[in-house]
Each structure stands twice: as structure tokens, then as C-alpha cells.
Amino acid sequence: MTLLLIDAGNTRIKWALAAPGAALGKWEQCGAVEHAGLDAVGAGWRHAGITRAIVSNVAGAAVRERIAQALPAGIDVEWFASVEERAGLRNGYRNPGQLGCDRFSAAIGARALAPGQDVIVATCGTATTVDAISADGRFIGGMILPGLALMAGALASNTAQLPQVAPGAAPPPVFGDNTHDAIVSGCLSAQAGAIERACAAHGATACIVSGGAAPYIAPALTLAHRVVDNIVLVGLHAAAGAD
Numbered sequence: 001m002t003l004l005l006i007d008a009g010n011t012r013i014k015w016a017l018a019a020p021g022a023a024l025g026k027w028e029q030c031g032a033v034e035h036a037g038l039d040a041v042g043a044g045w046r047h048a049g050i051t052r053a054i055v056s057n058v059a060g061a062a063v064r065e066r067i068a069q070a071l072p073a074g075i076d077v078e079w080f081a082s083v084e085e086r087a088g089l090r091n092g093y094r095n096p097g098q099l100g101c102d103r104f105s106a107a108i109g110a111r112a113l114a115p116g117q118d119v120i121v122a123t124c125g126t127a128t129t130v131d132a133i134s135a136d137g138r139f140i141g142g143m144i145l146p147g148l149a150l151m152a153g154a155l156a157s158n159t160a161q162l163p164q165v166a167p168g169a170a171p172p173p174v175f176g177d178n179t180h181d182a183i184v185s186g187c188l189s190a191q192a193g194a195i196e197r198a199c200a201a202h203g204a205t206a207c208i209v210s211g212g213a214a215p216y217i218a219p220a221l222t223l224a225h226r227v228v229d230n231i232v233l234v235g236l237h238a239a240a241g242a243d
């Protein structure tokens with residue numbers, strides 16, 4: 001009766017196994033792999049008692065096909081999609097289906113973790129998305145910006161003098177006194193600045209930060225926030241429980 005949750009992003013595939021009735025985010029097992037590593041993970045899924053899977057995929061048709069091949073045979077599979085309303089969340093996108101299904105799921109997860117609050121949820125992956133959810137359960141809209149690695153990589157590959165940088169565990173001073181720190185500060189300030197601007201514009205009472213780059217971006221934030229591992233998987237779990 002195990003539920004398999006999958007969040008396929010443009011860089012990595014995150015997955016978790018949830019037992020029936022498990023609390024949100026309390027997984028039996030979880031992991032993250034780059035797209036090429038999926039087959040090995042799929043072999044492990046075959047002996048895990050999985051009866052149902054919910055998959056959020058924003059990484060395109062080839063990745064969808066790879067996931068379909070890796071899933072255990074004969075289970076009930078839902079390809080999660082952005083719709084007008086799900087799990088008590090109303091989708092305010094002009095065309096609800098245009099919203100990335102990972103963003104819709106992250107918003108469902110954020111609402112489940114902060115019910116009745118005006119929430120900003122930032123998912124810091126290949127792209128960074130910063131989305132606003134109202135206290136009465138409406139996905140208002142959001143921002144899409146290049147993720148931290150993309151931003152830093154764009155500078156390195158489009159300039160003659162700027163190196164590829166790697167952010168460290170702690171953010172550098174806001175005003176870097178060397179090229180490396182100036183680039184890291186610039187990229188972190190853009191990411192953290194977008195999140196802080198969104199919180200101010202929304203009058204947010206809760207700010208949730210997730211995604212592979214969250215450990216670098218969250219320490220640069222100057223406002224109260226909560227780092228949540230895999231908010232997209234939390235949202236899929238909440239959506240499954242609301243059916």
C-alpha cells in the first residue's frame with residue numbers, strides 16, 4: 001500500500017515513499033538522482049510494495065518516458081497536473097494548465113504546512129520560483145527567475161573575465177572585495193532579494209524556502225523563513241491525502 005511520490009525537475013528527480021496515513025513529509029525512504037541515474041533507482045522501487053504513484057514532471061517528454069519505464073508494473077499512476085482547484089487550493093493563473101505542476105504542488109504543500117496564512121513559497125532549483133498563496137487558499141501568481149547555478153553560470157559563459165564560482169555554506173559580505181565574492185553576493189542578493197520583495201508585496205506571514213539551492217539562498221535571507229526539504233513532494237502527498 002506504499003505511495004511513491006516523484007518530483008522530476010530540470011536538473012534532478014526527487015522521490016519519496018510514504019506509508020498509508022503517514023504524516024506529511026514523513027517518508028519511509030527518499031532520494032534524489034540526476035535524470036541519467038533513474039534506472040538504478042527504479043530497480044529499488046520494484047520491491048517496495050508500491051501500489052500508487054503520483055508524478056510531477058516539468059522536465060519534458062523524454063524524462064516522462066524514462067519515469068514510465070522505471071515505475072513498477074501494474075500500479076496506479078497519476079501524472080500530476082495544474083488544474084483549477086485541487087486539495088483546497090484555487091489556481092489563479094489566467095490559464096491554470098500553464099502553471100508548472102511543480103509550482104502548483106509546492107503551493108499545495110506550502111498551504112498544508114501554513115494553513116490560513118499568507119504564504120510565499122520559494123522553490124530554488126534549476127529555476128527559482130517565488131509564488132504567493134493567500135490565506136483563503138488562492139494561488140495568486142509568482143515569479144520565475146534563473147536559479148542560482150544558472151545565474152552564476154551565465155556570467156562565466158558570457159564574459160571574458162568572470163570565473164565559474166561555487167557558493168559556500170555561508171554567504172559572503174554583501175559588498176564583495178574580490179571577484180569571486182562579488183559574483184556570489186550578486187547572485188545570492190538577486191535570489192534572496194526576489195524572495196524578500198515577494199514577501200513584502202504579499203504581506204506574507206509565512207515564507208517557505210525549498211529546492212536544491214535552498215541551503216545557499218536561505219542563509220542570505222534577512223527575514224523569518226522556514227527551510228523545507230522537497231516541498232513539491234510534500235504537496236503531492238497532501239494532494240494524495242485530499243482525494
Ligand SMILES: Nc1ncnc2c1ncn2[C@@H]1O[C@H](COP(=O)(O)OP(=O)(O)O)[C@@H](O)[C@H]1O
Nearest residue numbers: 009010011012124125126127148149211212213
Ligand atoms: N548535489 C547536487 N546536484 C545537483 N544540484 C545541486 C546539488 N546540490 C545543490 N544543487 C543545486 O540545486 C539545483 C537543483 O535543485 P533541484 O531542486 O533538484 O532542481 P530541479 O527541481 O530544477 O531539478 C542546482 O541547480 C544547484 O544549484
Ligand SMILES: CC(C)(COP(=O)(O)O)[C@@H](O)C(=O)NCCC(=O)O
Nearest residue numbers: 009010058098099100125126127144
Ligand atoms: C519554472 C519551471 C521551469 C521550474 O522548473 P525547475 O526549476 O523546478 O526545474 C517549471 O515550473 C515550468 O516549466 N513551469 C511552466 C511555466 C510556468 O509555471 O508558468
Ligand SMILES: [K+]
Nearest residue numbers: 123125127129
Ligand atoms: K524551481
